[in-house]
Amino acid sequence: MTASQPADRTACTPAEGVRRVLLAVHTGRADIIELARSSAERLSRAGLVVRLLEDEAVDLGIEGAEVVPFGPGAAEGAEVVIVMGGDGTFLRAAELARATDAALTGVNLGKVGFLAETEPETVEETLTAIEQCEYSVEERLTLAVDVFDAAGERVGGTWALNEASVEKVERSRVLDVVLAIDGRPLTSFGCDGVLAATPTGSTAYAFSAGGPVVWPDVEAILVVPTNAHALFARPLVTSPQSVLTVGVPADGTRARVSADGRRTVEIPVGGRVDVRRSERPVRIARVQPRSFGDRLVAKFGLPVRGFRGARGHAGPGHELPRGRNVLLREDTADRPAGGGADGQA
Template identity: 30%
Template sequence: MKIAIFGYVKHPEMMTSLTSVLGSIYARQLKPILEKELYAEALSSGLDVANLQTFSSAEDLDDSFDLFLSIGGDGTFLRSVNFVRDSGIPVLGLNIGRLGFLANVQKENFGQALECLLNSRYAISKRSLILLESDLPCEEAPRQQIALNEIALSRRKTTSMITVETWLNDEYLNAYWADGLIISTPTGSTGYSLSCGGPVISPETRALVLTPIAPHNLNARPLIIPDNMTVKLKVSGREPSYLVSLDAKMITFANETSLTIKKAPFYINMIELQGESFYKTLRKKLLWGEDKRNLKQ
């Protein structure tokens, strides 16, 4: 088994966790390949990795890889998407962060997780992504960007609202007067969108949700749409520009830039180990249905 490993190098437990991970991999005679920045940090920290191969971009990952391992938290998992992209390589998140909703394997259980993988005791959860396109070039990003959780538009350098004009399949929907607007996938429905009053959507649901951020209108509520719809947006406001976040990445766009958001033509293959599921994670991590009446006597 060939395993690509990516991690959040600034985490204080990163090198300790990587040492443990590599030990489990070597014990099973598997082949680790480290992301270039992680490799450099491991080498400078005195880890015995000098003979390991590295990768630095999505172009370095081909179909010879069996697994992409993300070590960190949910933010690290989201950054992994830009390496995996449309390769189809299954992704497993090892949590050394806080919540660990996407990165839901605890570091002390990594050995067990490997055994599950080697013995095919897992399922693949196909997670949809969304694609952002703009009609004007941007110095900070190419014309196309992807996100697994959400794309969020928000005000920049001002306390004033922005206006987000919205079209669905070229039909005018609304102008949101708000601090911003979130376009979320089912995977992202438990993140920023949820914090702004959006619904939780099961990952297999073929839908997107539009969730306004602090709208100045009692009638502006989250809207669920089919994921085959194309969303077009245009922002205006008192400042000449606004922010767009794609998961963990921030981009600045000039007002009146036309943005198009649609479902990406590929999925991320997220590994669910035997005994784990989206609904179990809801109960365990977000305390879904927590009620003292549900406790067993």
């Protein structure tokens, strides 16, 4: 993972002289379709070629757009992939962008939406930034997953942007696992599964399972057991160079590894899963200066004024006005006249 870098000007002025943008859209809602149509019209007026996925093109009905099948080549030659939908749509689009040099940026039209940094009300800013090539690009750590059988032969693999989850197949069974880090056994326990998550994925499945929230520019791999039958089954944060191994004893319990909830690989009885940092990251286009901490405040409606000053606020997501430093007590407008408890030093 690297710090944010300015947009690659060679991508904004490609050799063939044509800038392309791939739209990846959740077509199940009329308002999202309408937003995609208006955005495509604006980008086309600015001289960019709009590309659509074949399985979404009919619902979108955008005239003059390129249409390509979903697959590794869909984002080939595209400068940016604009995602309109929730985190599920973003993860689907990440499969396309990761195979190329295209950068991802998302408009959150889902519920929480931590992966997409742009909200619907700032779509115009996002489009302007793309048109004028005024955005930065950061690389997000991804995971490489290898599955081995009992004899140590590799039988499959996948990758993940959020998390790779080793999980039981049968709900009525407890999955016994042996956990090792860098080839050294660490512990064993019965559980529902074990998550290996990236900092990007720390606010997803790992967060729900009790893992820590990790800033996305931190380089680390998270290990989070789910419903473990053990006293020592705390979330772990390991080096990005570490290799996590989850072994499944040959007791007949069926297990699989699920990557981002989209790709699954069956684990042979007595097999193991190795998870490590992938050599290929996902590139994220950032057009908003908002910090990750500000996004946490907005998404979870976190109180940042103290329990007294928070009374009467506008509701979740409105506690932190844009540009306000929450560590400075600058806002005197909310203090009662004449001091009182809230106005005391």
